[in-house]
Amino acid sequence: MLLNGLRRAVGAVRRYVRELMDETAYNRYVAHARSHDPAVSVPSRREFERMRTDRQESDPGSGFRCC
Structure with missing residues (x-):
């Protein structure tokens, strides 16, 4: 029971970090296009x-920086 709760918590943190780092942008793009x-x-x-x-690089107003 404790292990299941820990797995869910780790999964939630993983999903949050992926969303924060925008790793899911491609998946959202494909879902939207389809x-x-x-x-x-x-x-x-x-x-x-x-x-x-x-x-991002072509739009100076986006705040994109390499470093």
């Missing part, structure tokens, strides 16, 4: 991250 058009061709995770980084 909810609008199930046959849509979505980019790979690598392509998505490249597009996202390019967009």
Whole structure:
């Protein structure tokens, strides 16, 4: 019983950290794209991250910094 509670707590912390670090952005993007058009061709995770980084770097108002 204590072990199950600990597992749930660790899982919740893991989900929170992934959300905080925006690791779930790609999953949200794919879900959103497919909810609008199930046959849509979505980019790979690598392509998505490249597009996202390019967009952030091209917008000086976004506050993106490399260091």
